[in-house]
Amino acid sequence: MSGGEGDGTVVRRDRFSGGPARSFLSSMDDDDRIFAADLAVDRAHVVMLAEQGVVSEDDAAAILGALADVEAAGFDALPDGEDVHEAVETAVVERVGRVGGKMHTARSRNDEVATCIRVRxxxxxxxxxxxxxxxxxxxxxxAGAEAETVMPGFTHLQPAQPTxxxxxxxxxxxxxxxxxxxxxxxxxxxxxxxxxxxxxxxxxxxxxxxxxxxxxxxxxxxxxxxxxxxxxxxxxxxxxxxxxxxxxxxxxxxxxxxxxxxxxxxxxxxxxxxxxxxxxxxxxxxxxxxxxxxxxxxxxxxxxxxxxxxxxxxxxxxxxxxxxxxxxxxxxxxxxxxxxxxxxxxxxxxxxxxxxAAGEGFSTATGVADALAAAGLPFREAHEIVALAAERGADLDAVDAAAREATGEQLADLADPAVVAAALDPVESVAQRDSAGGPAPSAVGDALEGxxxxxxxxxxxxxxxxxxxxxxxxxxxxxxxxxx
Incomplete structure (x- = not known):
């Protein structure tokens, strides 16, 4: 042998030959999950091969019997293999000899593994x-138990409307x-x-x-x-x-x-x-x-x-x-x-x-604006009144003061104060929103049926x-x- 270069080549060959590549290719560590699926696929394939006359009924019986033994022994008893499919086939051959190799007739591991994945x-x-x-x-x-449990609703994590x-x-x-x-x-x-x-x-x-x-x-x-x-x-x-x-x-x-x-x-x-x-x-x-x-x-x-x-x-x-x-x-x-x-x-x-907490942050404001709009005010004017009311304390007196400032008229001339007072209350506010899909108990009851x-x-x-x-x-x- 001439010099160190030859010695180094031998070392490199020893290092990179055999095991590492085979281990890298193996999926056995993950294949326990599709072990049962593989056995089912094998059985269906062998039954079909026998029915089509591709393998004899005696050979099919031998293979199916071996598969039963493999199943009883369990995944951990399988011989080493590149994957569970190869290992099961090897185990079958070990039990019944060369005839076990007929199990793989007319298929590839490509269609076999694709089928096993779908089965699992x-x-x-x-x-x-x-x-x-x-x-x-x-x-x-x-929902059935808490249909009347009012809670705060949020948008942007800010109090928005009671729900x-x-x-x-x-x-x-x-x-x-x-x-x-x-x-x-x-x-x-x-x-x-x-x-x-x-x-x-x-x-x-x-x-x-x-x-x-x-x-x-x-x-x-x-x-x-x-x-x-x-x-x-x-x-x-x-x-x-x-x-x-x-x-x-x-x-x-x-x-x-x-x-x-x-x-x-x-x-x-x-x-x-x-x-x-x-x-x-x-x-x-x-x-x-x-x-x-x-x-x-x-x-x-x-x-x-x-x-x-x-x-x-x-x-x-x-x-x-x-x-x-x-x-x-x-x-x-x-x-x-x-x-x-x-x-x-x-x-x-x-x-x-x-x-x-449901009324925090004047979360009933939208309901109040709706009540004013329903009484005949343009919604934008109602929106302005309620925005002013929010600055004054967000109660009925605040709404009245805001109405006077925005329109020059008292609240009673614009809407029924009792209706506005109800809209200010979180429970009443929720009850009024009974449109399809809304939070009112009646709407929730209808939704629950669907x-x-x-x-x-x-x-x-x-x-x-x-x-x-x-x-x-x-x-x-x-x-x-x-x-x-």
Whole structure:
């Protein structure tokens, strides 16, 4: 050997050969999540291959029996592999020999992994939907119980108009109802099977893609084979819908943190904590963490979109790193929704304190201006009178003095003082705003009827999808059992 350069080359080769690259490529540390999905996909594929005569029934029975053993042993018993799909196949071959290799006939890991992700994602989306529906139910219950609990309403965090706890709660229920619709849409587009697309150009074998889709509970197939194997837009849509939920719930969490600061709400001890040094403190910690979850979800969306941006068509290994963003989002958002729902459902709303604060900052001013306008004054003149009244003490005498200054007439000549006095009162002010969607108890009661009906519709939609998946699982299990 000539000199140190040769020795250095050997060292470098030793350092960079073997393990590091294989470890870098492996997704096994994250694949426990799709272990059950992979077994289901394997079973559906093998049943279809046997039905199509691509493999014999005896070979199918041997493979399906091995898959049962692999399932019973669990994910941790799998041999080393680049991913769960390779590890399961290796485990099957270890049990039944060469015939186990027939399990992979007429498919690629590309269509296999795309299918497994969809199988697991749809379960997670249904779980997220169940949490959102439960939160909506909790908000509806709060609205029903607090329909007459007057509270201050804010814009720009400044006292604006009196409202009710019910009106506030239903504002978030409405937003979450739209979020639920987005999640349902994401579910339906995710619930299409890529299986049978193979690497990206289909297969020469006579496969029945509709059959495997049916066995796995999909609503149909992603027709184009290249699209089926390569696309991850279903992940992007799902994470976007989850991020929307997180943004909605983050806003609610901020409100509750602010309300707690002002003494407008008392959180149950299970959803608050005390300071380690200041024993008088009761901190809305859980809601602060809920608030921050929007950052996790939006970060997941950004990470996913950036990973997918500009990829050439067909499969690229970048997609291995894309999927984790979806799991991050669905786990974080579902947990945050559950916590926020529990915090709101168990909170106490101190009616006296809320009503006392409802009139702060002359928050009934708009109602007074409306009362003057309803009596015949142009709204701009009414607005000017009320603005002057705000400077004089914001009571009936102040309104009368302001009317004299602005118009030269006393209040009694412009409007019924009793009507104006009622408008000055926060409780009466709320009761007068009974237009559709308003905070008046009567309007809240009407709104609640629609909310309950919408909840029932969405609950039925989720139950229908869950039932379809359960039916497909039973049907697949029955087909597998027929090969025993």
């Amino acid at each position: 994602l749809r379960e997670d989306l249904l779980g997220a939907l169940e949490s959102v529906l439960a939160f909506r139910e909790a908000l509806a219950d709060v 009710t706890v019910a009106h506030w709660a239903l504002s978030y229920e409405g937003a979450l109802a739209r979020d639920a619709g987005r999640l349902l849409d994401a579910y339906d587009r995710a619930n299409r099977s890529p299986l049978g697309a193979a690497a990206f150009a289909g297969t020469t074998f006579d496969v029945d893609r509709e059959r495997t889709a049916d066995l796995l509970g999909f609503d149909g197939v992603v027709t184009n084979a290249m699209d089926a194997s390569a696309s991850r837009d279903f992940l992007l849509e799902a994470v976007a819908a989850l991020a929307s939920v997180a943004v909605t719930v983050s806003g609610l969490a901020e409100d509750v943190v602010f309300f707690a600061n002002r003494g407008f709400v008392a959180l149950d001890d299970d959803y608050a904590s005390t300071s380690s040094i200041m024993p008088q403190k009761k901190n809305p910690d859980t809601l602060e963490l809920v608030r921050s979850t929007a950052g996790d979800a939006l970060g997941a969306y950004q990470g996913l979109a950036t990973t997918l941006k500009g990829l050439p068509r067909a499969y690229n290994r970048d997609l291995q790193n894309a999927t984790g963003h979806a799991w991050t989002a669905v786990d974080a958002v579902t947990e945050a929704v559950d916590v926020a729902a529990g915090a709101v459902a168990t909170a106490d709303w101190p009616a006296e304190a809320l009503e006392a 909310v309950r009906a919408g909840l029932e519709d969405d609950e039925a939609a989720v139950a229908e999808r869950e039932a379809a998946l359960a039916e497909a699982r039973d049907a697949l299990a029955a087909e597998v059992a027929s090969y025993d």
